[in-house]
Amino acid sequence: MLGVIGVGAIGAAIVAGLSEGCDAPAILLSPRNAKTVAELDATYPNVRVADSNQALVDQSDVVLLCVRPVDARRVMSDLTFRDQSLISVLAGVPIKALRELAPPVRDIVRAIPLPAVSARRGITPLYPATEPARSLFNRLGRVIEVADETVFDRYSAATATLAAHFLYMHQISNWLAAHGIAHTQAQHYVAAMFAELASSLKGRDPDFQELMHEHATPGGINELFCQVMGEEGAWKTVDAGLDRVWQALMDRQNGG
Numbered sequence: 001m002l003g004v005i006g007v008g009a010i011g012a013a014i015v016a017g018l019s020e021g022c023d024a025p026a027i028l029l030s031p032r033n034a035k036t037v038a039e040l041d042a043t044y045p046n047v048r049v050a051d052s053n054q055a056l057v058d059q060s061d062v063v064l065l066c067v068r069p070v071d072a073r074r075v076m077s078d079l080t081f082r083d084q085s086l087i088s089v090l091a092g093v094p095i096k097a098l099r100e101l102a103p104p105v106r107d108i109v110r111a112i113p114l115p116a117v118s119a120r121r122g123i124t125p126l127y128p129a130t131e132p133a134r135s136l137f138n139r140l141g142r143v144i145e146v147a148d149e150t151v152f153d154r155y156s157a158a159t160a161t162l163a164a165h166f167l168y169m170h171q172i173s174n175w176l177a178a179h180g181i182a183h184t185q186a187q188h189y190v191a192a193m194f195a196e197l198a199s200s201l202k203g204r205d206p207d208f209q210e211l212m213h214e215h216a217t218p219g220g221i222n223e224l225f226c227q228v229m230g231e232e233g234a235w236k237t238v239d240a241g242l243d244r245v246w247q248a249l250m251d252r253q254n255g256g
């Protein structure tokens with residue numbers, strides 16, 4: 001039995017992805033977030049809702065922890081574990097801290113799922129990449145087996161750039177809207193442009209420099225835009241943002 005504590009955005013996405021297709025694993029959900037939990041329970045025959053978090057822990061061989069990092073200590077300190085498996089998706093909470101939160105559990109794996117797991121198209125770094133986490137996340141797409149926890153946290157830092165991608169698109173559509181194109185039309189246009197770009201990445205070995213050149217006619221407007229972004233410091237800002245995220249993750253690990 002897989003028990004999921006914290007059925008918010010990523011917890012629900014994982015449950016949905018695992019529950020699609022044949023041989024779906026039996027899943028028990030924590031009762032909080034009643035609306036989402038009831039929807040998952042009604043949609044998937046392999047899903048049930050536990051009476052409490054402790055009942056979930058008692059009945060589960062594998063516990064998947066999907067609460068916000070700031071809530072972890074409060075949630076876990078109420079619970080008594082036995083020697084079962086624990087998978088944590090909590091960004092920036094290291095194995096050492098998880099051991100302290102869930103004694104006597106020894107088998108602890110960290111995972112970095114992305115929302116695409118709901119459609120079983122995820123790519124999930126695992127540390128350490130042991131069973132049963134490997135099988136669970138392989139069912140949700142692909143797994144990256146990471147051998148070192150610091151490297152694992154680098155992957156975690158990179159996921160912090162996702163929301164900014166939408167802000168970038170927002171900025172472009174706002175510029176169009178400020179210059180006479182209806183806001184909705186501008187958003188549809190930018191969404192279609194980037195959806196096409198994203199789908200062109202599938203099924204090929206990505207080389208981003210090469211792709212940039214494919215899209216930038218020499219002397220053309222894409223080349224000009226890249227040049228101005230560089231001159232204005234945009235690419236250095238990406239490095240600065242990632243460095244700050246990395247520092248925040250490290251501070252979280254050190255209890256800061």
Ligand SMILES: NC(=O)C1=CN([C@@H]2O[C@H](COP(=O)(O)OP(=O)(O)OC[C@H]3O[C@@H](n4cnc5c(N)ncnc54)[C@H](OP(=O)(O)O)[C@@H]3O)[C@@H](O)[C@H]2O)C=CC1
Pocket residue numbers: 005006007008009010011030031032033053066067068069071075089090091112113114115
């Ligand atoms: N969202 C994402 O794409 C990704 C998230 N993560 C990690 O996943 C974790 C969850 O993120 P996300 O899903 O976005 O956050 P959400 O806030 O959407 O989900 C967290 C859920 O935990 C619930 N919760 C809080 N306290 C308890 C409790 N005592 N018992 C059971 N459930 C509880 C919350 O309920 P309530 O709202 O009522 O407090 C909420 O539904 C984070 O640690 C994050 O780092 C990792 C990879 C990707």
